[in-house]
Amino acid sequence: MPEPERKFSVQRGLTFITGLVECLCFAGAVFGWASLVFVLKEEGYFNSMCVNVTSVNGTQSLDCSAQDEQFSLVFTIASFLNNFLTLPNGFLFDRFGTTVARLFGIFLYTMGTLMVSFSTAALGYLLFPALSLLAVGGILFLVTNMQVGNLFGSRRSTIITLYNGAFDSSSALFLIIKLLHEVGISLRGSFLFLSACSVIHVLRTVFLLPKDFIPYPLPDHYTYGMNCGKSETAGTEVATNSPHKTPEETPLTKDAPVKQERSFRECLMSRFFVWHLLWLSVMQLRHYLFIGTLNPMLQRLTAGESSLVSQYTNAFAVTQLCGVLCAPWNGLIMDRHKGRPRAAGETEQEADLRASVLSLFLTALQCVLFSVCASSPSLPLQYLTFVLQVLNRSFLYGGNAAFLSVAFPSCHFGKLYGLVMALSAVFSLMQYPCFALVKGALHGDPLYVNIALTLLSLLAFIHPLSVYLHCRRLASQRSKSRDTTTST
Numbered sequence: 001m002p003e004p005e006r007k008f009s010v011q012r013g014l015t016f017i018t019g020l021v022e023c024l025c026f027a028g029a030v031f032g033w034a035s036l037v038f039v040l041k042e043e044g045y046f047n048s049m050c051v052n053v054t055s056v057n058g059t060q061s062l063d064c065s066a067q068d069e070q071f072s073l074v075f076t077i078a079s080f081l082n083n084f085l086t087l088p089n090g091f092l093f094d095r096f097g098t099t100v101a102r103l104f105g106i107f108l109y110t111m112g113t114l115m116v117s118f119s120t121a122a123l124g125y126l127l128f129p130a131l132s133l134l135a136v137g138g139i140l141f142l143v144t145n146m147q148v149g150n151l152f153g154s155r156r157s158t159i160i161t162l163y164n165g166a167f168d169s170s171s172a173l174f175l176i177i178k179l180l181h182e183v184g185i186s187l188r189g190s191f192l193f194l195s196a197c198s199v200i201h202v203l204r205t206v207f208l209l210p211k212d213f214i215p216y217p218l219p220d221h222y223t224y225g226m227n228c229g230k231s232e233t234a235g236t237e238v239a240t241n242s243p244h245k246t247p248e249e250t251p252l253t254k255d256a257p258v259k260q261e262r263s264f265r266e267c268l269m270s271r272f273f274v275w276h277l278l279w280l281s282v283m284q285l286r287h288y289l290f291i292g293t294l295n296p297m298l299q300r301l302t303a304g305e306s307s308l309v310s311q312y313t314n315a316f317a318v319t320q321l322c323g324v325l326c327a328p329w330n331g332l333i334m335d336r337h338k339g340r341p342r343a344a345g346e347t348e349q350e351a352d353l354r355a356s357v358l359s360l361f362l363t364a365l366q367c368v369l370f371s372v373c374a375s376s377p378s379l380p381l382q383y384l385t386f387v388l389q390v391l392n393r394s395f396l397y398g399g400n401a402a403f404l405s406v407a408f409p410s411c412h413f414g415k416l417y418g419l420v421m422a423l424s425a426v427f428s429l430m431q432y433p434c435f436a437l438v439k440g441a442l443h444g445d446p447l448y449v450n451i452a453l454t455l456l457s458l459l460a461f462i463h464p465l466s467v468y469l470h471c472r473r474l475a476s477q478r479s480k481s482r483d484t485t486t487s488t
Contacts, residue, residue: 011225012151015208016159019145022201023166024324025173026109026194027141030082030134032174033075034294035317038310039181041295044121046070065439068296074127075292076432082135083284083425087418089140097212098144102205105140108133110198117191141201142167150214158331161398165327168320168394175317264415267408271466276407277420279360279463280400281427282456283367287393289431289453290374293438297446301379312382319386326394333359334402346478352406354471359399360464366392367457375450407467 040046049066093101112133119126142163149159177190210224267273294316295309302308334355370388373381404416434453438446 008223011208015148015151015225018204018208019148019163020166022141022204023145023163024170026170026197026201027138027145028167028170029138029173030075030078030131030171031168031291032171032317032320033078033131033291034313035174035178037071037295038313039178039187040071040124040127041067042181043187045119045124045127047121065296068293068299069436069439070124071295072292072435073432074131076288076429076435077128078131078135079288079292079431080425080429081132082139083421083428085136086139086143086421086425087415089136089143090415090418093140093143098147098209099205099211101140102144102201102209105137105144106198106201106205107137108140109137109201110195112137113191113194113198117188117195138167138170144209147214150218158328160401161327161331162324164398164401165324165394168323168327168390168397171320171323172317175314175320178313178317262409262412264412267412267416268419272407272470273416273420275463275466276400276403277423279364279460280396280420281424282459283363283392283396284424285428285430286367286371286374286453286457287389287396288428289434290370290389292431293435293446298382301377301382308379312379315383316386319390322387323390323394326391327398330359330363330395330398331402333362334399334406346475349406350471350474353467356399356403356406357464357468357471359395360403360467361461363392363395363399364457364460364464366395367460368454371450371454371457375447375454 046067049070050062050064051066052060053063054060089101089105092104112130115126115130115133119130145163146160148163149155152159177187180190181187207225214224215222262270295313298309298312302312334352366388370385370392373385373388376382376385400420401417404420408416434449438449442448
């Protein structure tokens with residue numbers, strides 16, 4: 001292997017590994033909220049909201065429903081901004097490139113960790129901006145890392161799926177902070193360490209990522225990072241001295257075929273987009289409400305026994321580590337037709353669309369099973385709930401990006417991805433009134449809300465049915481066309 005190619009191979013490998021570590025250890029930490037809440041309660045955050053109440057038999061107890069509601073509000077706002085700001089973050093990335101987007105994300109993430117580290121029980125309100133900054137900075141880590149898949153050609157989708165799984169698994173970061181807190185490491189010390197890790201993010205941005213974008217397909221003699229623009233071969237000199245755009249400046253969507261594509265407005269008004277938005281929104285709401293209310297649910301099922309709450313919280317956080325293992329399964333399901341002969345007249349896009357039906361259906365089915373288990377008052381059954389939750393979440397977000405890339409023109413992917421995440425975030429705001437309803441009018445009994453959410457999850461089956469009927473219609477049209485040709 002020539003020296004330039006060997007150096008590029010090493011750099012590419014380091015970029016992939018460090019990107020995986022970054023997504024796995026930092027990007028989606030906010031979704032480990034249940035573990036952090038346990039620590040925050042021990043530190044006395046929002047304790048002033050707990051009040052003594054007298055039951056009908058005259059015994060006194062501590063009612064902390066208002067405290068739980070405040071913690072739920074912190075997570076609701078953070079999870080909302082995590083999705084809603086994906087749209088402007090996408091435009092920032094498209095307009096200014098990788099370096100600017102990442103430096104902005106690192107700044108937000110560092111500010112968030114510093115706010116948590118310097119917060120106290122008396123300054124509990126700092127959790128609102130802190131968790132929101134962590135969420136928005138973390139999603140920028142993921143968005144800027146997904147382009148690393150472009151360096152690996154045929155394994156591009158696998159890398160992207162793996163990074164999304166690592167993002168899910170990073171919620172276990174708060175479990176590590178919880179375990180460290182139990183052995184005497186302070187909350188402040190843990191978050192100051194996370195702040196110091198920002199130096200690593202900056203170094204990776206400078207040396208292992210491009211200033212602008214990684215194009216797909218990858219041009220010959222492509223370089224990035226500190227090597228970008230250096231003459232390693234004659235071919236590289238020609239490329240870098242050309243008056244045209246360098247490979248690094250080529251947008252990710254330049255590989256779109258030159259043909260009459262649907263406009264962004266047509267995509268937005270299509271049946272596929274509407275049903276896909278509903279599919280994502282109802283399942284995402286179920287997941288967000290489950291994560292945001294896990295601690296009070298465990299408090300209720302264990303009758304407030306702290307050791308049991310800690311045990312189940314740890315079990316939930318450990319299962320989140322499996323997200324990086326579950327994520328590629330969905331990609332395998334969607335790519336199962338690759339290498340097989342297609343039906344006569346069937347295009348690659350139609351084959352991809354047909355393959356997505358099973359993925360969409362299984363994701364909806366997993367959500368319903370997860371919701372049923374989460375609604376059960378059986379404490380041991382929650383172990384199964386945790387497994388179904390991490391499996392379904394991995395399928396949900398991987399399937400979301402995969403379907404958008406299959407069903408719509410690639411030139412609109414960034415805008416559609418940002419928009420569907422933003423609109424689904426607005427829908428996810430329903431989690432807070434649901435929580436307030438349980439704590440208020442329903443007197444802490446979530447049965448009716450859980451039933452309603454399970455029934456709502458059934459709406460997700462409309463999307464795979466719609467795609468299936470569309471594929472059947474296309475197959476029928478091809479069949480009629482062949483019959484007409486034969487008879488002629």
